[in-house]
Amino acid sequence: MDEKIRIAIIGYGRMGREIETTARSEGIEVVSIIDPAKDGATGKEITKETIGEAEIAIDFSSPGSVIENIKRVAGLKKNMVIGTTGWYVQIEEARRLIEKEGTGLIYSPNFSIGVNIFFQIVKEAASLIDKFPGYDPYVYELHHNQKTDAPGGTAKELGSIILQNIKRKKDMVFDRISDRRIDPAEVHVASIRAGQMPGTHVVGFDGPADTIELKHTARSRAGFSEGAIEAAKWIRGRKGFYSMKDLIESAVK
Ligand SMILES: NC(=O)c1ccc[n+]([C@@H]2O[C@H](COP(=O)([O-])OP(=O)(O)OC[C@H]3O[C@@H](n4cnc5c(N)ncnc54)[C@H](OP(=O)(O)O)[C@@H]3O)[C@@H](O)[C@H]2O)c1
Incomplete structure (x- = not known):
């Protein structure tokens, strides 16, 4: 596996910007930023072209868009980190999508x-x-x-x-x-x-x-973005549907 991680950021609001700062400070390449309206985004919606060479997409968007985002990203055979909250009534649908596509996903209501x-x-x-x-x-x-x-x-x-x-x-x-x-x-x-x-x-x-x-x-959003970047490293190359609990458990074993 190539050492350098390439990510896409989905949702370029407060958290999306924080993810970009943390990723760049860790030498992770941000190859794509997808947001329907924000300045600085490189694409408005998720397609093969806008995701480009990213291996992992980190989603901090809106609850109503999560399932569609999973469909598109998993359909492109990329792994995902989902930080967006408020969509958990659809969690079983998300799990089925990931199992069907054979990709990996880690979610948490709080990545800190x-x-x-x-x-x-x-x-x-x-x-x-x-x-x-x-x-x-x-x-x-x-x-x-x-x-x-x-x-x-x-x-x-x-x-x-x-x-x-x-x-x-x-x-x-x-x-x-x-x-x-x-x-x-x-x-x-x-x-x-x-x-x-x-x-x-x-x-x-x-x-x-x-x-x-x-x-x-929480003193700032940096704790969330640092945890989400750790989750991106952890989900790289993994298949299956995980939460932050799995990452913490694997760290303390
Ligand atoms: N898990 C954690 O650790 C953690 C920590 C903090 C926050 N959060 C959660 O993360 C989410 C984002 O928080 P935030 O403070 O960054 O919100 P925010 O500033 O409102 O940013 C969300 C951005 O996503 C955009 N967006 C909406 N639908 C999209 C789609 N389908 N594709 C791409 N971009 C889309 C929004 O655009 P519009 O403004 O045009 O809708 C907005 O620019 C919330 O659910 C929040 O609860 C989680």
């Missing part, structure tokens, strides 16, 4: 290595809290005012980790609870949108006499 460590810490904490029914879990997240999905994929993942590890919790509730009490089997996952924040996630466990809080704060 720190957040993936945070997931493991929350998992351990939740297993412990499972044994202490007096402690009631909650999740909240804060993001910049341009984010279009709420709660974000990372907050939903934190909620899922709680459901998987605390048996008395069965469901997440995302809405404002204004006309009833929260059910003891529910976990409230709340969102705040303001200003420029790249992403803060808090998981708390409230007990009769005290509160335990675990918090991850």
Whole structure:
């Protein structure tokens, strides 16, 4: 395999630009930038010509375009990294497309290595809290005012980790609870949108006499793009459908 990695960036917004900066600083060649309208893009849609010699396409576009993007990129037999969030109801369709084309894909609602460590810490904490029914879990997240999905994929993942590890919790509730009490089997996952924040996630466990809080704060988008570039290196030459969990597990083995 040629040592130099060549990538395509799909979606040239805040994250697409961050990916470009990180890739160039690591000597990775950005051969194609695809975005319908942004200045600096080299193509408006995904075709054989616009993807060119890229081996891996990194997608930070919009939830509604992910499945079509997978169809086109996998159809061209290229591997993919999907950072876009909010499309997970279609995840089985995505898996089938990748299996049909025999290519590779890795996705994550959050590529930051720190957040993936945070997931493991929350998992351990939740297993412990499972044994202490007096402690009631909650999740909240804060993001910049341009984010279009709420709660974000990372907050939903934190909620899922709680459901998987605390048996008395069965469901997440995302809405404002204004006309009833929260059910003891529910976990409230709340969102705040303001200003420029790249992403803060808090998981708390409230007990009769005290509160335990675990918090991850992203200081910039660089953590996401560095993780996505690591994922691109990992998925290079691999076949199959993976999440960041698989990458982390393979790193700690
Ligand atoms: N996984 C992670 O670690 C992570 C971290 C941060 C953000 N995200 C997610 O990444 C996504 C992008 O975030 P962002 O802040 O970069 O958003 P953004 O600034 O709005 O950028 C998205 C760009 O993609 C373009 N686009 C839309 N559909 C496209 C398509 N079919 N092909 C190519 N480009 C397309 C958009 O164009 P228009 O403006 O014309 O629609 C826009 O320029 C969001 O889903 C966000 O939640 C994930």
